[in-house]
Amino acid sequence: MFLIEQIRLILTVFLAKFLTALVRGLKLGAASVLPGQLARLLYPNLLPLLAAQVNAVILIVGTNGKTTTSLLLRTLLESGGSQVVHNSTGANLVNGLVSALIEQTDSLGRLRADYAILEVDENILPLVLKELQPRLIVALNLFRDQLDRYGEIDIISKRWLEAIAPLSKDTLVFLNADDPTLSYLGQQLEQQVLYFGLSEPKLYLEEIPHAVDSIYCPRCGHPLDYQGVYLSHLGDYACSACGFAKSQLALNSAEWPQILIGVYNKYNTLAAALVALTLGLERTKIEQGIGDFKAAFGRAEKLVIQGKQVCILLSKNPVGLNETIRTVKDIQKQDQANVTLIILNDRTPDGTDISWIWDVDTENLLSLGGTVVISGDRVYDMALRLTYSLEVNSSSQLVIEEDLTKAINKALDLTPADETLHIIPTYSAMLEVRQFLTGRAIR
Helix, strand or coil, X not given: CHHHHHHHHHHHHHHHHHHHHHHHHCXXXXXXXXXXXXXXXXXXXXXXXXXCCCCEEEEEECCCCXXXXXXXXXXXXXXXXCCEEECCCCCCCHHHHHHHHHHCCCCCCCCCCCEEEEEEXXXXXXXXXXXXXXXEXXXXXXXXXXXXXXXXXXXHHHHHHHHHCCCCCCCXXXXXXXXXXXXXXXXXCCCEEEEEECCCHHHCCCCCCCCCCCXXXXXXXXXXXXXXXXXXXXXXXXXXXXXXXXXXXXXXXXXXXXXXXXXXXXXXXXXXHHHHHHCCCCHHHHHHHHHHCCCXXXXXXXXXXXXXXXXXXXXXXXXXHHXXXXXXXXXXXXXXXXXXXXXXXXXXXXXXXXXXHHHCCCHXXXXXXXXXXXXXXXXXXXXXXXXXXXXXXXCCEEEECCCHHXXXXXXXXXXXXXXXXXXXXXXXXXXXXXXXXXXXXXX
């Protein structure tokens, strides 16, 4: 029986690797999902089998920040001498996880690594936890995202609790304490929970944004009393009705350097640093790793195109786009020749419901003036939203271009040599932009 299973495993791995080579060789895509789908048909228990071969599985979950946090943590662990496997393409559904692990096995299906860092779609975490036992789980945040697929965040958090609670008590859970939903989740778990968060009142927003998701107490439903918010519903809070309050931080932002732009990247840095510290890495090595870190594709990624600086800022939901606008506004200056390219798609990876753009404070972007080039499958929906954001005395100009290639070239032409073109795409648009700018697809 063992020999038959071994032959079955070898055959499954061979066919999956062959399919990967075929798809990429014919330039049909990144082959980040299909090989895993085939492998699971041939060997349904392949995911737990492969995961069991590494010393520890680390799951990274959340609405925003998974890819950046995963890549940073991988960088830190590898700098400490560990071998790491990682679903680096960002394919975070079950088939994508299997594809990534198979690609890093040898021809016999053996996977040799100290850690497997797997970024997992927030909606399938319960499914993944039915198949494998992670050593660590890192939850970054919960925001409304693709409501056509996921539903509201309280539904997701309830599913998370039901899935995590039965796990081994040795499981380590790392949570963002600034998110009331996650803080409350952690307070209900029997596993060891470590919290990270911000402690910089100077970063408070002037007011709670329109795209806020969870300002009510997750325990009793009473409105939370906020001392201040950092982004969306993330901040310093307490409930005067039942006594629920933000959990105590094991690591806060005042202690750590930040390389990538944006308040949201402070959370990504803290999460990766706290895990690395817990796993025994020295603080000096962690700080050096953070300093040397390069952004993941599309996540504040910087390129030089035609001698001009280009920064790609993936934004796929209200909170993400609000924070991107906040970051761009902090960089750009009033009355300069600012150029921004916004691309809105509604394909499966983006979410087919694009009504979320009306929850975004796009007025903050147009208040700077400059030119905003608009493109994508839903170019006219975004153009309408931005038109409503224009003030009577605004000096902003909107340029509508249906053809993405022409839109990119137009935005580059409009960008002065000493300025940065900020490109704000949804997920599928980001893949297209990178392929156009770099001449290669993401692998």
